[in-house]
Amino acid sequence: LEPGVLCGRGTLEAVARAVPLPNDRAGLARIGELRRWQIEALGDALLAALG
Numbered sequence: 001l002e003p004g005v006l007c008g009r010g011t012l013e014a015v016a017r018a019v020p021l022p023n024d025r026a027g028l029a030r031i032g033e034l035r036r037w038q039i040e041a042l043g044d045a046l047l048a049a050l051g
Helices: 009-017 025-031 036-050
Strands: none
Touching: 009 025, 009 036, 025 036
């Protein structure tokens, strides 16, 4: 799959701009841009990238 199919640029930007930055999957869900399957599939990698 193309990366944009899994998570579009706008969604990634919303995650990166979230205040405060999420530090768990519940935090990712509160942003409101990610679908449940995206959090399940990509959540740990997104959180690791946010550091």
